[in-house]
Amino acid sequence: MAEPVLSIRDLRKSFGALKATDGVSLDLRPGEIHALIGPNGAGKTTLIHQIAGGITPDSGEVVFLGEDIGALGVAARARRGLGRSFQISSLAPEFSALRNVMLAVQSRQGSSFRFFRPVMKDRSLTEPAMAMLERTGLAARANVPAAELSHGERRQLEIAIALALGPRAFLLDEPMAGMGPEGSRALTAFLDGLRHEAPILLVEHDMDAVFALADRISVLVYGRVIATGTVDEVRGDAEVRRAYLGERP
Amino acid sequence: MSRERAINLLLAGLLLSVPLAALALGELFYITLATRMAILALAAVGLNFALGLGGLVSFGHAAFFGIGGYVAGIFSSHAFNQTPLFSWPFEFFGSDQMPAIWLAAMLISALIALPIGAISLRTAGVYFIMITLAFAQMIYYFAISWPAYGGEDGLSIVVRNGFPGVNTAVPLIFFLVCYVLLLAALALFALVRDSRFGAALQAGRQNETRLAAVGIAPFRIRLAAFTISAAITGLAGALLADLNRFVSPSMLSWQMSGELIVLIILGGTGRLFGPVAGAMLFVLFEFVLGGLTERWQFFLGLILLGVVLFARGGLIGVLAGKARHG
Ligand SMILES: Nc1ncnc2c1ncn2[C@@H]1O[C@H](COP(=O)(O)OP(=O)(O)OP(=O)(O)O)[C@@H](O)[C@H]1O
Ligand SMILES: [Mg+2]
Numbered sequence: 001m002a003e004p005v006l007s008i009r010d011l012r013k014s015f016g017a018l019k020a021t022d023g024v025s026l027d028l029r030p031g032e033i034h035a036l037i038g039p040n041g042a043g044k045t046t047l048i049h050q051i052a053g054g055i056t057p058d059s060g061e062v063v064f065l066g067e068d069i070g071a072l073g074v075a076a077r078a079r080r081g082l083g084r085s086f087q088i089s090s091l092a093p094e095f096s097a098l099r100n101v102m103l104a105v106q107s108r109q110g111s112s113f114r115f116f117r118p119v120m121k122d123r124s125l126t127e128p129a130m131a132m133l134e135r136t137g138l139a140a141r142a143n144v145p146a147a148e149l150s151h152g153e154r155r156q157l158e159i160a161i162a163l164a165l166g167p168r169a170f171l172l173d174e175p176m177a178g179m180g181p182e183g184s185r186a187l188t189a190f191l192d193g194l195r196h197e198a199p200i201l202l203v204e205h206d207m208d209a210v211f212a213l214a215d216r217i218s219v220l221v222y223g224r225v226i227a228t229g230t231v232d233e234v235r236g237d238a239e240v241r242r243a244y245l246g247e248r249p
Numbered sequence: 250m251s252r253e254r255a256i257n258l259l260l261a262g263l264l265l266s267v268p269l270a271a272l273a274l275g276e277l278f279y280i281t282l283a284t285r286m287a288i289l290a291l292a293a294v295g296l297n298f299a300l301g302l303g304g305l306v307s308f309g310h311a312a313f314f315g316i317g318g319y320v321a322g323i324f325s326s327h328a329f330n331q332t333p334l335f336s337w338p339f340e341f342f343g344s345d346q347m348p349a350i351w352l353a354a355m356l357i358s359a360l361i362a363l364p365i366g367a368i369s370l371r372t373a374g375v376y377f378i379m380i381t382l383a384f385a386q387m388i389y390y391f392a393i394s395w396p397a398y399g400g401e402d403g404l405s406i407v408v409r410n411g412f413p414g415v416n417t418a419v420p421l422i423f424f425l426v427c428y429v430l431l432l433a434a435l436a437l438f439a440l441v442r443d444s445r446f447g448a449a450l451q452a453g454r455q456n457e458t459r460l461a462a463v464g465i466a467p468f469r470i471r472l473a474a475f476t477i478s479a480a481i482t483g484l485a486g487a488l489l490a491d492l493n494r495f496v497s498p499s500m501l502s503w504q505m506s507g508e509l510i511v512l513i514i515l516g517g518t519g520r521l522f523g524p525v526a527g528a529m530l531f532v533l534f535e536f537v538l539g540g541l542t543e544r545w546q547f548f549l550g551l552i553l554l555g556v557v558l559f560a561r562g563g564l565i566g567v568l569a570g571k572a573r574h575g
Contacts, residue, residue, distance in 0.1 A: 073461070074462060074466075075461045075467075078462055079464040090458050092452040092460075094574055095452065095455065096574065100459075103452050103459075103463050104464075106445050106448065111445075112448075112470060115441050115445075119443060119444065165464065
């Protein structure tokens with residue numbers, strides 16, 4: 001089997017007495033969508049933050065492309081190729097959709113210490129950014145400030161920005177949240193193709209999307225992975241049904 | 250032409266016309282007033298890099314303003330008295346030439362801003378404000394207790410420093426020197442604002458999580474902005490010392506830091522001509538209200554309150570509407 005792109009080893013994080021991450025290990029393999037599901041407060045977002053670098057784990061390691069990235073900050077991890085979207089959209093609100101994506105293109109091209117050339121006249125920034133907006137269906141809204149985009153459009157913009165980084169792995173935290181059935185279906189189709197560009201660690205509550213997309217599913221409950229396996233294995237797992245799918249034995 | 254650009258041109262023209270009109274009417278005092286406007290505007294353009302673009306509320310920029318002033322004072326006093334400022338590794342007698350003084354004022358301000366920024370930028374919000382204030386106060390008290398350069402009494406510049414090819418003692422000429430520097434700083438501000446660096450700096454103000462998530466570490470961008478910002482404010486300080494032919498610790502005081510912030514808020518935070526509009530208003534208030542009542546600062550406070558409550562974008566915001574970013 002191919003080397004995993006991302007692997008997490010025995011990660012632990014407590015907030016006071018609360019064990020938000022309690023010995024989590026998981027892999028993200030090339031070409032796969034690995035869904036991470038679990039009830040509210042299970043620690044999914046906290047885990048994503050620890051992978052992306054925003055939260056420092058108490059112990060355990062995060063290995064990305066064969067390198068232990070535990071000591072790197074958020075920006076350095078993003079430059080290594082971790083493209084993420086936030087559960088609650090996090091954009092530069094005054095900048096247009098296009099400029100939000102251009103920021104990622106600029107970062108990917110290297111130094112931001114360039115002081116004189118106007119970005120809006122720099123086609124090496126505007127063109128790739130526009131292409132990402134086209135791919136995510138936002139081209140018509142390119143010049144609208146992020147703050148004035150609809151909720152669904154902001155979710156799409158998050159994806160466009162992550163794409164523009166040309167990442168080696170995606171960390172998507174509930175990309176479907178609040179998208180409506182129409183939007184969810186479109187995004188499901190889009191993510192389905194995306195896995196071939198880079199594998200996706202997908203946190204998602206929308207079970208239709210998860211069952212349609214996931215190659216593997218890990219179930220997180222109270223900071224612990226209680227099951228990992230294919231869609232069928234996880235669906236059939238008694239503990240999962242009890243803990244998460246809400247069935248009585 | 251956008252409305253904002255038209256307003257900017259108008260303000261630039263207005264500032265230029267004040268000393269010309271003053272000259273025509275023989276009221277030379279107004280040239281000094283306009284020069285003061287240009288210099289304060291330049292200092293605030295400097296602060297606008299950090300505050301306007303970067304969202305870094307430095308409450309310590311008087312430090313750089315004063316350092317620039319002291320560089321002008323110290324260089325010219327050594328040049329005037331022919332005493333060496335230092336004798337190792339070579340003998341240096343200061344300078345009474347503005348280009349040398351400006352360069353030194355900018356360099357020294359930048360060099361001091363670098364460690365101050367490196368420490369202050371580890372914090373954010375109120376802590377950042379307080380730490381920049383604390384550093385500026387340290388420098389203020391240092392200047393007060395340093396008798397070699399006048400301590401509390403300050404330091405006089407006997408003859409205004411020169412500029413090759415022109416007579417800076419002529420008020421209009423000195424105004425034009427300051428005015429050209431102001432325009433140059435504004436051009437630099439516009440370039441940097443629209444550049445990649447400016448994009449990262451402004452994105453960091455809007456949402457630093459987003460900036461880091463695309464792989465740009467906010468700290469280094471901000472440190473560079475803080476340093477550039479200090480250099481320009483330092484340059485303005487050197488000019489103010491030459492205008493007054495005098496520099497004292499009051500240039501380093503926290504009131505001065507506050508005035509620079511007030512200028513920017515009055516004019517329009519982050520707007521290209523915000524500092525110009527702000528400095529013109531401020532000096533005008535100081536002059537008109539100051540002539541009517543000793544408590545002019547009280548009325549300035551009222552006006553500021555009005556701006557903060559009802560006109561967030563300052564004068565430029567009121568006249569030109571909200572800022573648009575491409
Ligand atoms: N900074 C923090 N300090 C203290 N507790 C926190 C912090 N961040 C998260 N928690 C707690 O850790 C637990 C896990 O939170 P997390 O946001 O990771 O859950 P989640 O699985 O993403 O939930 P949801 O499905 O609602 O998004 C929750 O109980 C939360 O209250
Ligand atoms: Mg969450």
